[in-house]
Amino acid sequence: MIIRTTQKKGISITKITGQELPKEVEKNVAGVAAMELLKNTTSAYGFEIEIHKKIKPGSGIGSSAASAAGAVYGINELLGKPFGLTKLVEFAMKGEALASGAAHADNVAPALFGGFTLVRSYHPLDVIPINTPSELYATVVHPQIEVKTADSRSVLKQNIPLKKAIVQWGNLAGLISGLYTEDYDLISRSLHDEIVEPLRSLLIPGFNQVKEVTIKAGALGCGISGSGPSIFALCKGLNSAKKVGEAMSTIYENYGVDYDVHISKINTKGIKQINN
Amino acid sequence: MIIRTTQKKGISITKITGQELPKEVEKNVAGVAAMELLKNTTSAYGFEIEIHKKIKPGSGIGSSAASAAGAVYGINELLGKPFGLTKLVEFAMKGEALASGAAHADNVAPALFGGFTLVRSYHPLDVIPINTPSELYATVVHPQIEVKTADSRSVLKQNIPLKKAIVQWGNLAGLISGLYTEDYDLISRSLHDEIVEPLRSLLIPGFNQVKEVTIKAGALGCGISGSGPSIFALCKGLNSAKKVGEAMSTIYENYGVDYDVHISKINTKGIKQINN
Incomplete structure (x- = not known):
């Protein structure tokens, strides 16, 4: 994904390659996740997102999670990292809600944390990184x-x-x-x-x-x-x-x-x- | 517990202090566990057991497990350690069956292994020692x-x-x-x-x-x-x-x-x- 700051506030999705996916922000998991992050900031500018998909959707290996996680991670970097990883998981979960109907962290938590991750609880959200054996x-x-x-x-x-x-x-x-x-x-x-x-x-x-x-x-x-x-x-x-x-x-x-x-x-x- | 070898084969319980418990081998958890171990050996001699109870039975803190574990551990030492810990857990579970009606390892496994222990499965018995935090x-x-x-x-x-x-x-x-x-x-x-x-x-x-x-x-x-x-x-x-x-x-x-x-x-x- 490529994410750039824009003078115009809000989120826009400017390009999608690799898969047929909606560019309308509210219909796109990356867009929805990004909007959720923005709601929690007072950023003076906006962001545009390019999505270049390398995974097929509907696979069960977290294609939508990758987009949601990418959007919130990239924007957080451009904003100077105001949010920690668990907070980013929360934002990305809104994208998952659009994709699967349930705001779960099964895929966005490991996408953001890396390695094995345990979602111990949702109320409050508690993500625990687990050791990953080296081989x-x-x-x-x-x-x-x-x-x-x-x-x-x-x-x-x-x-x-x-x-x-x-x-x-x-x-x-x-x-x-x-x-x-x-x-x-x-x-x-x-x-x-x-x-x-x-x-x-x-x-x-x-x-x-x-x-x-x-x-x-x-x-x-x-x-x-x-x-x-x-x-x-x-x-x-x-x-x-x-x-x-x-x-x-x-x-x-x-x-x-x-x-x-x-x-x-x-x-x-x-x-x-x-x-x- | 005090455990001694005897010329006579088999198990006898010679003394019990601290609680009223049966001395008949087949009615005593230590006796039953010990007999189970002996069944799996060709020992030329037997063992006598003294039990000095410091925990009240029926407490939920593993009083019967302590006796069962003690019996099989002591006899195994006297025999020159032919059995590993997991095997001893199996023998001691027979004592638990007498005490509670179920041959479970919830108490005998930690009594024998020490620390936190996971009984991952019973078929086959798989006991996993878990790290114990120092404080x-x-x-x-x-x-x-x-x-x-x-x-x-x-x-x-x-x-x-x-x-x-x-x-x-x-x-x-x-x-x-x-x-x-x-x-x-x-x-x-x-x-x-x-x-x-x-x-x-x-x-x-x-x-x-x-x-x-x-x-x-x-x-x-x-x-x-x-x-x-x-x-x-x-x-x-x-x-x-x-x-x-x-x-x-x-x-x-x-x-x-x-x-x-x-x-x-x-x-x-x-x-x-x-x-x-």
Whole structure:
């Protein structure tokens, strides 16, 4: 994204490449997030935003969050950093509300903080950065299948069995512990979702096969990225991450479904300025 | 506890002081745990056990676990340590099954490992030691009220709202993170139980008042110890732990209920041999 100060007050979106997205500020997640920040300042000038999208929307890997986070981060830099990261997350959440109907921080918090982040609570917003093991890589496959957010919500149940919640608590605590102690085996043993995955994965063709081949290929664990349809795996080391990416690809090659594979070390720095 | 080898094979309990407890091996938690260990060895000799109880049973602070853990730890030492800690937890759990009807590791795992311990899973048993912040103290009040285990179980619901489970996940992850980073404020913000405490605390007279005065007195957080009736608080530093103990005492003085207060630094070493 490119963000410039303008004499005219307010926000304008001047250019969008890579995807078809609305330029109207109030219909664009970056615009809405930027407006929320501006509401909380007395800036004498305004800002114009260019958006060059490199991720497809509707993927479950945080495309809208990237735009919302980018807008508030850039404007905050130009204003001389009046706001801390948690405050920026709050502003960016308004963009997420436009994109998904819920002002959640699942994606904007890690986009702004970098690394693993825990959203401990919303009232008040409490974002906790968690240690990121140094050899941890993520491999993500995005099969180009539409999963409607409404569907991925409606499959969730309002009540869950206490017994399953206890298993989930054990695995969650194990995962956090493994991230701090950089115990890859513990991370692997803990990467199980008893609650959401068994329901949401039904909406993602090939999910079970992808999970099976990634674990066989050496992934520490595998699950749904966001509300899908993307599927992530965590891996120890780049070679493992690449092998896992190849294994994921074979499944969607066989299905004849278009797909993208993203491989990345866990980015511990979050959003940053790449050009002065 | 005092444990000696004997020429006669098997386990015998030769002396019990401090509490009225059965000396029959199969009716005593230490005896049952010890027998479970012996079943897994080919020891040419047996063991006799003396138990000198310093904790009242039915307190919720792990009196039975202490006996079960002590028995298996002592015998393992005398045998030349054939078993690791997790295996000892498994044996001791059989003692817990006798005491509470459920072979759980909530108390025997920390008794054997020391410090904070996570029981990540039971199938297979996976016990994870968690970092213990250096200035952390526990203050526990044990009001001498009987809470029947059957009652404390029957108040729990088999299904819980997903929304509450999510709040609990946030706080659990925050607590684990705070323990690793020794962030006392985060530990304090995370010490909330949405699921069990609101139900079980109804069985403990004075719980809400105790919680209120301990937080006012500076405790990081407060909750039910085990299935009660004991109430624990975590505190930063010994002075704070003592103040919190005094605040707890005032409540049960007013109720005219007998009580004990225990104050201790979190013991990071677990069970140990105190006499050769």
